[in-house]
Amino acid sequence: MIDVSFLDPFQQLTIPVGEWVEAMLNYLVQNFRDVFRAARWPIDQILDLVEGVLSAIPPLIGIILSVLFGWQVAGARMGVFCAITLTLLGLIGVWEQSMVTLSLVITSLFFCVVIGVPLGILSARYDRMEKTIRPVLDAMQTLPAFVYLVPVVMLFGIGNVPGVLVTIIFALPPLVRLTNLGIRQIPADKIEAARAFGCTPQQMLVKVQLPLATPTIMAGVNQTLMLSLSMVVIASMISVEGLGQMVLRGIGRLDMGLATVGGLGLVLLAIFLDRLTQAMGERSNASGAVRWFQVGPIGFVVSLFGVSAAKQQVVKPQPKKATQE
Amino acid sequence: MSNTQEILEVNNVFKVFGSAPDKAMEMLRNGASKEHVLSETGQNVGVFDASFSVKRGEIFVIMGLSGSGKSTLVRLLNRLIEPSSGSIKLKGQTITNLADKDLLNVRRNDMSMVFQSFALMPHMSVIDNAAFGLEISGVDKKTRHERAIEALEQVGLGSYAYSRPDQLSGGMQQRVGLARALANDPTILLMDEAFSALDPLIRYEMQGELIRLQKEQERTIVFISHDLDEAIRIGDRIAIMEGGRIVQIGTPEEIMNNPADDYVASFFKGVDTTKTIKVKDIAQTSALTVAVNQHQAIDFSNNPNEFVYLLDSNNKFVGVAPSTVNGDLSLESLMANRITPQFSVNGSTSLKESISIVSESPYPVPVLDDKGGYQGTLSKEYVLSLLANN
Numbered sequence: 246m247i248d249v250s251f252l253d254p255f256q257q258l259t260i261p262v263g264e265w266v267e268a269m270l271n272y273l274v275q276n277f278r279d280v281f282r283a284a285r286w287p288i289d290q291i292l293d294l295v296e297g298v299l300s301a302i303p304p305l306i307g308i309i310l311s312v313l314f315g316w317q318v319a320g321a322r323m324g325v326f327c328a329i330t331l332t333l334l335g336l337i338g339v340w341e342q343s344m345v346t347l348s349l350v351i352t353s354l355f356f357c358v359v360i361g362v363p364l365g366i367l368s369a370r371y372d373r374m375e376k377t378i379r380p381v382l383d384a385m386q387t388l389p390a391f392v393y394l395v396p397v398v399m400l401f402g403i404g405n406v407p408g409v410l411v412t413i414i415f416a417l418p419p420l421v422r423l424t425n426l427g428i429r430q431i432p433a434d435k436i437e438a439a440r441a442f443g444c445t446p447q448q449m450l451v452k453v454q455l456p457l458a459t460p461t462i463m464a465g466v467n468q469t470l471m472l473s474l475s476m477v478v479i480a481s482m483i484s485v486e487g488l489g490q491m492v493l494r495g496i497g498r499l500d501m502g503l504a505t506v507g508g509l510g511l512v513l514l515a516i517f518l519d520r521l522t523q524a525m526g527e528r529s530n531a532s533g534a535v536r537w538f539q540v541g542p543i544g545f546v547v548s549l550f551g552v553s554a555a556k557q558q559v560v561k562p563q564p565k566k567a568t569q570e
Numbered sequence: 571m572s573n574t575q576e577i578l579e580v581n582n583v584f585k586v587f588g589s590a591p592d593k594a595m596e597m598l599r600n601g602a603s604k605e606h607v608l609s610e611t612g613q614n615v616g617v618f619d620a621s622f623s624v625k626r627g628e629i630f631v632i633m634g635l636s637g638s639g640k641s642t643l644v645r646l647l648n649r650l651i652e653p654s655s656g657s658i659k660l661k662g663q664t665i666t667n668l669a670d671k672d673l674l675n676v677r678r679n680d681m682s683m684v685f686q687s688f689a690l691m692p693h694m695s696v697i698d699n700a701a702f703g704l705e706i707s708g709v710d711k712k713t714r715h716e717r718a719i720e721a722l723e724q725v726g727l728g729s730y731a732y733s734r735p736d737q738l739s740g741g742m743q744q745r746v747g748l749a750r751a752l753a754n755d756p757t758i759l760l761m762d763e764a765f766s767a768l769d770p771l772i773r774y775e776m777q778g779e780l781i782r783l784q785k786e787q788e789r790t791i792v793f794i795s796h797d798l799d800e801a802i803r804i805g806d807r808i809a810i811m812e813g814g815r816i817v818q819i820g821t822p823e824e825i826m827n828n829p830a831d832d833y834v835a836s837f838f839k840g841v842d843t844t845k846t847i848k849v850k851d852i853a854q855t856s857a858l859t860v861a862v863n864q865h866q867a868i869d870f871s872n873n874p875n876e877f878v879y880l881l882d883s884n885n886k887f888v889g890v891a892p893s894t895v896n897g898d899l900s901l902e903s904l905m906a907n908r909i910t911p912q913f914s915v916n917g918s919t920s921l922k923e924s925i926s927i928v929s930e931s932p933y934p935v936p937v938l939d940d941k942g943g944y945q946g947t948l949s950k951e952y953v954l955s956l957l958a959n960n
Contacts (some may be wrong), residue, residue, distance in 0.1 A: 443683075
């Protein structure tokens with residue numbers, strides 16, 4: 246007979262969550278390890294590709310390319326900003342590690358977008374989907390990373406690929422949430438107008454909802470990038486390389502110099518990525534008759550060669566009608 | 571294209587909002603009132619037994635206060651809101667039975683809508699906005715841009731094709747909204763309080779623009795409005811709605827002269843009727859007229875009229891002469907003694923616009939149609955008595 250105390254029933258009555266999880270994990274590890282190993286494959290491929298490209302580019306070429314990119318999407322000031330942050334990265338001697346971290350972040354961003362945007366679209370369309378997915382997203386964001394580091398290692402092993410995996414778990418939620426939000430907050434009259442002109446649900450998504458939600462989705466991308474970067478340090482505990490590894494090693498050896506350099510590298514990288522994605526988000530929000538081929542380095546080249554076709558397309562508004570309104 | 575052909579027929583359409591519309595419909599069929607249904611079942615009746623038809627080439631205005639169900643009614647026409655029961659026919663095709671795919675085609679080809687809030691796409695240039703409906707229908711880029719430019723030129727925005735909607739003023743944005751609807755070349759144009767968000771001057775200008783477009787292109791338009799002046803100005807016929815019910819349908823004059831109930835009458839209380847009454851409807855036909863090509867003796871004995879109105883064989887007005895021309899009442903002397911300068915008013919002008927001419931003219935002013943045909947006269951005394959009774 247079980248002796249249950251009424252005042253403190255939890256002495257005897259407990260749900261053995263811990264044991265269940267352990268049993269299930271053991272079962273999974275023993276029977277499905279190969280399945281999980283196989284799941285590494287796509288991440289491996291993308292990571293190899295990105296890392297291969299980034300580490301093959303010499304620092305100077307890398308800086309020049311990113312300056313051109315920054316200039317194109319957000320003007321000359323952004324170009325200068327890119328040059329400064331990346332040069333500093335090189336000067337403090339963490340270029341190589343930065344590229345490793347960057348490729349980890351880009352890979353996890355890639356998977357976050359591939360998974361997160363469709364999830365966001367679905368949860369914007371179906372209320373039930375949103376209700377189901379919300380507690381899962383809460384758990385992904387609040388569950389301490391250390392809790393799932395261990396099972397991930399048991400199932401996937403250690404190294405960069407499981408590192409990307411835990412990063413995806415941590416960084417995915419804001420993208421899903423903001424995609425959902427971005428689509429839901431589109432003014433009802435725009436949706437109604439699109440329906441009145443005979444949009445199919447697919448046309449509605451591609452021609453109206455996604456373009457109008459782009460600024461919000463870009464904010465989600467920005468958040469995902471930032472969270473990825475902050476996760477990189479924790480992920481270095483399962484032997485993920487890059488700047489996080491520097492920080493972890495510095496702390497382990499009480500080498501404050503090493504830790505600070507790694508941390509500084511992370512901050513510089515974060516600022517660089519943050520500004521760049523923010524500028525891209527603003528661009529998608531921007532209005533005006535100016536086209537992409539009229540600004541930045543491409544616009545510069547176009548105007549140099551006097552490509553007139555580009556100019557003809559854009560008719561500047563004339564002040565002729567101003568008197569009417 | 572006959573002017574009396576009925577293009578849109580709406581028969582006994584109901585719309586019930588709520589979770590259990592069937593039960594509410596059952597009650598309505600058994601003659602329950604809207605208020606009764608709401609208190610019994612909690613279901614809100616949006617449109618109550620609406621029936622009307624729209625003729626080809628007319629502007630049909632649905633007018634009512636906010637909450638009267640007029641915006642719901644117009645959305646039932648293209649099934650942005652599904653009707654609870656009733657049938658809607660466009661060109662003989664029953665809209666209410668259409669499958670989704672056919673409904674999309676109707677929305678793409680036959681019905682275009684203009685919205686109170688403009689509802690332009692902010693991420694598209696003006697030309698892409700105007701071409702939006704065509705893009706949705708799968709028209710290739712070159713063709714749809716040509717047609718969009720055409721539509722933009724019709725509304726006077728041709729030179730703004732590559733601007734963004736947010737660079738334009740409200741009136742111009744609604745012109746884009748109009749161009750977007752016109753670019754599809756729809757059978758029928760649905761305008762939901764299209765000008766209500768504009769300031770009065772621009773609104774007046776846009777109404778004129780719409781009347782012009784309608785005349786040029788013989789458009790059939792269903793126009794929703796809460797503004798009586800607007801309804802009277804642009805509407806060929808007006809349907810007045812109250813509490814989801816259509817209470818009266820008719821031309822502005824018919825409704826004004828014969829309001830169906832106190833509610834309709836109260837609408838017209840503040841209206842300056844001199845603005846809405848057309849002079850052809852009140853012209854007196856008692857004046858003496860003479861056809862100038864008739865070679866017969868004119869008998870002016872017992873003639874109480876001071877003036878004689880001279881008409882040609884096509885009933886066209888050629889002049890006025892005093893009926894006591896030195897005793898010589900031959901046609902020649904009447905023609906020779908025509909009074910100058912000549913005054914006349916067009917039959918389709920409003921009484922208000924005609925008052926100054928009537929007061930200036932030394933004789934009762936002849937009322938003429940567009941081709942100069944004689945329709946009657948307006949004397950100062952008569953106009954004054956009308957105004958006094960008004």
